[in-house]
Amino acid sequence: MGRAMKCLIVDDDPLICNLLDHFCSKIQDISETTIATSGFEALNLINGSHFDLILLDFDLPDITGKDILKNISPQSAVIMATSDRNFASESYNYDHIVDYLVKPIDFARFFKGFQKAQNFVLENRKKESRLFIKEGNKLVKIKLEDVKYFKSESNYIAVVLKDHKLLTLMTLKDLEPKLPDFFQKVHRSYIVNLNRIDFIDGNAIAIDNDHIPVSQSYEKELLKKINLLN
Numbered sequence: 001m002g003r004a005m006k007c008l009i010v011d012d013d014p015l016i017c018n019l020l021d022h023f024c025s026k027i028q029d030i031s032e033t034t035i036a037t038s039g040f041e042a043l044n045l046i047n048g049s050h051f052d053l054i055l056l057d058f059d060l061p062d063i064t065g066k067d068i069l070k071n072i073s074p075q076s077a078v079i080m081a082t083s084d085r086n087f088a089s090e091s092y093n094y095d096h097i098v099d100y101l102v103k104p105i106d107f108a109r110f111f112k113g114f115q116k117a118q119n120f121v122l123e124n125r126k127k128e129s130r131l132f133i134k135e136g137n138k139l140v141k142i143k144l145e146d147v148k149y150f151k152s153e154s155n156y157i158a159v160v161l162k163d164h165k166l167l168t169l170m171t172l173k174d175l176e177p178k179l180p181d182f183f184q185k186v187h188r189s190y191i192v193n194l195n196r197i198d199f200i201d202g203n204a205i206a207i208d209n210d211h212i213p214v215s216q217s218y219e220k221e222l223l224k225k226i227n228l229l230n
Contacts, residue, residue: 004031005052010042039063058082075177077117152189187215
């Protein structure tokens with residue numbers, strides 16, 4: 001389906017977490033699964049990374065599922081996995097809730113929910129090849145294929161193109177879900193256009209005369225997305 005999906009499981013019951021993690025491991029298109037056993041832990045993870053799919057329990061001891069929903073990116077597909085049936089009708093008010101699973105959950109029912117989530121994520125990844133960037137008071141249209149990389153500079157992002165760069169007030173976390181599959185985060189401060197890479201040498205990427213560092217935590221995902229001949 002293109003880029004594989006990152007999944008976050010949020011439930012205070014370790015047995016449910018283990019079961020859902022086992023279900024996720026059976027699905028090839030889920031590349032990575034993270035578990036949070038509290039609402040606070042979930043919020044920290046959601047604020048620090050983008051997840052394509054979030055399996056969310058409604059009843060958590062510290063923060064309710066409803067409060068966590070307010071912090072989840074609209075680009076993320078959410079499957080409610082809970083024993084609370086009361087929230088089922090209200091869940092339709094959230095566009096990114098794609099399914100509602102009532103415990104106990106079997107794999108067949110889980111897989112139906114996953115397919116809905118997969119379709120949701122695929123639709124969100126069908127991005128236009130153009131993006132409008134706010135530079136000062138202007139909205140500037142850029143062709144994404146012309147972007148060499150994005151670099152975080154304090155509260156700004158530098159959009160580095162072939163012969164110039166733009167500065168826009170936003171974060172890489174907000175930008176990343178809006179980008180198509182040929183962009184990849186390689187460092188906490190850099191997202192690169194994979195199509196513009198000249199070569200990778202150790203822990204650095206060369207694009208024209210620029211050298212971009214590759215963090216060890218992102219190296220595996222980078223190598224997974226590029227096509228290696230040997």
